[in-house]
Amino acid sequence: MFEETLTAAAHGVVVPPSRASDAAAAEPAAGVRCVAAGRVRDIAASAGDPAFIDRCVERYAAAGFGVADEAEVRSWRNxxxxxLEALMRAGLSDLQLYLEYGTPGGGQRLDALLVGSAAQGAVGLVVIELKQWHTARVLDGTRVQRADGLVTTHPVQQVLAYGRFFDFWRPETAPVLDIRAAVVLHNADREQGEALRIRDGAGAGVPVVSGQDLAGPSAALAARLGCEGLASPTPDEVGAFERIVWTPSARLLAQVGDALKGQTTFALVGDQQHAYVQIRALVTGLLQGDPQGAVVTVRGGPGSGKTALAVRLLGYLMRHQEKSRPRFVTPSGTLRTHLLEAAGGHAQARDLFPPVSSLYSTAQHAGSVIIDEAQRMARSDDRPAPALAEVLRKVPLVVVFLDERQIIRPGEGTTVDELRDTARALGRTHHHFELTGSFRCNGSAAYTTWVDELLYGTPTPWTGHHDYDLALSDDPFQLQHWIEQATAAGHTARTTAGFCWRWTRTRGATTLPLDIAITGPATTAGPARTWKAAWNAADTLTDPDGRPLAPHNQLWATHTGGHQQIGCIYSAQGLEYHHSGIIIGPDLTWNNGRWGAHPDQSHDPKLRKLTPDQYLPYALNTYRVLLTRGTHTTHIHTTHPGTHHLLASLIR
Known part of the structure; x- marks a missing residue:
């Protein structure tokens, strides 16, 4: 009967009036992060209400997922x-359903999750991945190429990784779980669904359900959706599932901890080691029942080893202090991507590295939180953001790493003084450590001092040639040639620039637009020449056969091909490479013995509307970051004659 009256309309599900009037509101339970929760029949009935999507948009933000954009909402409607129609026709109306279910750490969000009663008292979970694709080309067992050219994870592997979250994060005291998965391609035909089905190895048992399958006989639908044998869960079973306190299993902690510990770049010396030992002692005290809790701040300049210390501390907490329920948060998406890669590629590790947008959820579940690059945290009314304050208030141990001279945008940044005052106001103890060493720039304190004097003090001649290789490039062609030579020799070499040229975002392209153009003056050696280059790619750039041509911008600094694109502050901050080329653009110039800022030359929308005086500290901090990425060599080119003259007088 239901299949005759429920229609999949573009703007929701139409339900018979007799059912719609009794529909539940599909409100998420307390502590469950999703946009809708309830029995399938109730959500199907609520979806007929025109305000249903509006409520889901509100819950999306309340759950800490951010702001649901137009594309997200359109995917829900489609x-x-x-x-919902297929679940009703399959006789699964009594199963519990969660739409946009967020894992507790915030690292993953499931399109749909079904909960039912399985055999032998287990709780049955079915993770469903929804795709709007009409067609996709399989490149291998882990990758597919969409119709728009974008290469992405095979949806079967994607949904398997989501399902493994429940296995890797299930505490021993939780109910036994029967974990299943399915991929639903409601716009694809059966032939396309079969093409995406994996027949051997991991994923062989995951059904790929096409639109034709959804419209097929209702008797086969439950099995096609991976729900065979699942019965209606009792309210107690649903409650038991929702009350699970998800925490990384010892197996996952050991695997990720070993991977992080194995990174040879994370060796600690000097004041790093001192801070590490002292913080470990605090951890021991907290786990032995210290009720007061502690906030630790660690401040250090570029290359002082903040991230190395932060990662070593995380590895210790994961391997030796399971009760501390550690999380590592950073506002830098680039740094987070690299840490996930360093953790051995475990998809389940994403919740150990939750996005900064999920800080509220992190505060509810974590026993310890490490925050790196905290100077990039958002501010609120000249105070640390409420989400950060919530972490400081609720989490027993918070360790914050920051460099106040790396604040690069308005509305961002926090300071040691603010964190100390907030901790004391909350009745928490505060401990502070300074990292004074330099493990980048060949360990040259002379170079980092020279950079600070250049930007914030009185520029002085460079005399530390025996410590560090610093040079001035007369034109960008020379800079590019040097980068290509270093790359050919097997070194990591990258060029960065101030955000002084437009950046065209592309998806599905096989070439990048040459947005950066610098024209030099005519000389006795020849006419004026224009050098052109592309910014780092917004998404992985591939050829028609799916082979990578350029890495995703968050992997630009380390993956093959990155030397052929120009990075900006957002792709370079927090990272390092052997040889660093920097282009100082027209937004920062040296005139009449002082630095001048030109926000009208910036293409960063957050900065263009500032006054020159407001923009200057951000410009100085930005170039300080770019000038301190190279571990062995730095070469500088500037587009402004006066600035070039200054640097030529200092770098001989």
């Missing part, structure tokens, strides 16, 4: 109706 994908939920066929799923």
């Amino acid at each position: 994908s939920w109706p066929p799923l």
